[in-house]
Amino acid sequence: MRLSVKIKRELKFLGGLTRTLKRVKSIAPDSNNLICDDLETAVDKWRDRPAITFEGKTISYAELDAMANRYAHWAKGQGITRGQTVALFMPNRLEYMAIWYGLTKVGVATALINNQLTGAALAHCLKISQAMHCIVDPETSPCFEDVKGQLDRHVHQWVLGAAHGEQRDLVKALKSCSQLRPDRETARDGLVAKDTALFIFTSGTTGLPKAARITHMRAQLYMRGFAGSTGAKETDRIYVTLPLYHATGGLCALGAGLLNGGSIVLRKKFSATHFWPDIVSENCTMFVYIGELCRYLANQPEHDLERAHKLRLIFGNGLRPDVWNDMLDRFKVGDVLEFYGATEGNVSLFNFDGRRGAVGRIPRYLRSKFNIRIVKFDVETEQPIRGTDGNCIEVKPGEVGECIGSIGSDARSNYVGYADKAATEKKVLHDVFSKGDAWFRTGDLMRIDGDGYIYFVDRIGDTFRWKGENVATSEVSERLAGFDGVQEINVYGVKIAELDGKAGMVSLVTTPEFDLEAFAKHVDEQLPTYARPLFVRLQPAIETTGTFKYRKIDLVTEGFDPAKTKDPLYFRDPEKGYVKITKALHAKIEGGAFKL
Incomplete structure (x- = not known):
């Protein structure tokens, strides 16, 4: 007798929920079992299996552990003590996870700083991390150099690469550090799961980035939870292009793979061009997404390899229903696991049974359990x-x-x-x-x-999401308001056709000396790429509410459509800079003519 679709969905939901709860039920605030203990257990079980592949190099679980142990001993050698923090400011690379994994072995927290940050936002994150040491690579070192004078204390800069001046050579320092695990009784005695393991930065709803405190317990919830929810096995290979400074890529995806004996195929960043060749050549069985990543794929012309893969599951958040259809119907991925979670909070939802568009489910009969x-x-x-x-x-x-x-x-x-x-x-x-x-x-x-x-x-509020990042309008306003010729500035997000998230737009009240080309240069100097306004509107005055707050609702409704306003509108062309928006250009933008 065939089961009805509704019963099949119910069984699938309950199966996923049961797997997840089983993996997290033993996590407790006062337990002395830490996230590094979970990872060491995995290493001991799968020592010789491939753990991480990055840019043509693969390391085993044992090699990952040995690398982490060197960082643990490096921290001890530098006198970095339990409860202190080391800042990690690098793009995705083979050593990234090994660094924070190793530091947790000796009770040191790691502040995972967004490698796209520059200027004031970067200085702010370094300040609130309270770190006295910062690990960089040749790509991020110049950004650190630019802001070190803005810091309220001296921060030692350790470079995974050539060091100059006051910089310290981390590669050289690690050579004298042991590959053996630090003694657990000495290094972690007295530490419990409610102690801090990481800081992950989020812009929140207003202002500059905030440092969300990730305890060992929360890191375990992420990593163990996804080890259960994805149903990952030893044979799985998970493709990760999301930044490791975020919880989705750096904890959820790594936990799904490494706590089950699987492998992580890590890339520095996402490339729609290389995606399917990578997935096929690396025999990947899963990948972790944010919605915009999947939309990039859906907007690509048909690729010879887009159905030649072995993907049995994709998991992530922000997948719109129409792109969901493309992933299942066009690309024929086996299944989708959409989830929702707040980095700093206590809310998490999973869509175990695949209802397209939903972030999760709370059945009435389980309401008391959520x-x-x-x-x-x-x-x-x-x-x-x-x-x-x-x-x-x-x-x-x-x-x-x-x-x-x-x-x-x-x-x-x-x-x-x-x-x-x-x-x-x-x-x-x-x-x-x-x-x-x-x-x-x-x-x-x-x-x-x-x-x-x-x-x-x-x-809620003014923050909008673009390219997988939260953009706080107050921060953008603060960074751009001091530019010559700008009298008032109002920042908001606008929709572009069916693209996920909202693109940044600024409405400006300016003086005659305002220079749009110079403004574009100022934008690039002050803001990371995802926070740079894509559209500019020039207004004679900005409307305010009765309590003198800037009104945004009409601006958002009118967007960048020249048919809805007589105000001059400009678009940040990837090749030409800010150009005036005509009806024809508006149609091209909405039609997807530009890679945004």
Whole structure:
């Protein structure tokens, strides 16, 4: 007798949930089993198996561990003590994971700094990390050099490559460091899972990047959770092009592979041109995505190898339903595992049964097992709506509200937050459903349907997402407002056809001496690529609300369409710089003529 589609979906959902919970159930805040212990257990089980392949070189699990041990002994040799932090400012490379893995073995935390940052944002991250040592490579060293004078303390710069001046040669220093594991009893005695392992930076909803504190327990939840949710095996090879300074690529994907005896095929960055040849030649069985990566693939012309692969699963977040269809129907990947999670928070969702477009599901019969709720939300005040009793109100099926997570003491509901205590408390909502309770605010708007499927709607506030990164409008405004000829600046995100996320746009009130070409150069100097405004609008004045806040809703609605405004509009052409937008150019942009 054939099972109905609904029963098959239910079994698939329960199977995925069971696998995941099984892997994370033993994680506890006061346990002395740390993330490095999990990885050492994997090494001991699969010593000779290939662990990571990068740019033609493959290292085994044993070699990965030996590399990590050298960094552990290097830290001890430099007098870097338990509880201190080392900043890691590099692009993806073979040594990346080995560095933080090794440092956790001796109780040292690693601040994973976005390698695209420059200027003030980079200096800010280095400052709040409290690191006295920073590891760079030849690509990021010049950026560090540019900001070292802005730091409030001397930070030793260690280069994985040629060192100059005050720089220190890390390659040379590591040669004298032992490959053997540091003694566990000495190095990790007294450390527990609620101690800090990493700092991962997020722009949050406003301002400069914040340092989300990742405890050993949270790192274990990421790595063990995805080892279970993906159902990965020894034979799996996972293709990773996402940056390792983010949790999705650096913890979720690595955990899925390395805690199951599989292999990681790591690339420095994503390339739509090389994607399918890589996937096929490396015999990859999975890859980790963000939605925009998949859209790049869907927008490519047909490739000879796009169905010649062995991909049985892709997993990630931000996959739009139409691209979801392309991945399954055009490219014939075996399955999609969409998930949702907040780096610094306690909310996580998995779409185990493949309902296209959903980020996860909370069935009614399992509602009490999840710490997640969606509450009614006022977009104007940017606060949850409360009833006459003072409590928040849950949304009904089909309604949009803010997703929140109940804060508890167990591993799954624990909320650690940021290095900054004030920023941590800002994300907590009190007295939600009863006096004294506390809930984590995700800052994300979602809706739930009658079957318990949850769909992501939008970010709350001004922050928008572009190229897989959160762009805080306040930060962009701050960096660009001081340019000659700019009197006022209003930053917001606009949609481009079906592209994921929103592209940056600035509305400017300028004086006659404003120079658009010089402004473009200033933008490049001040901002990382993903935060640079793609569109500029020149206005005689910027409209404000009754409380003197800049109005953005009309600007967002009008976007960069010259038919909707008489204001001059400009587009950042990849070859020519900012050029005036005509109706013809607008049509080309919306039609996908430019690789954005």
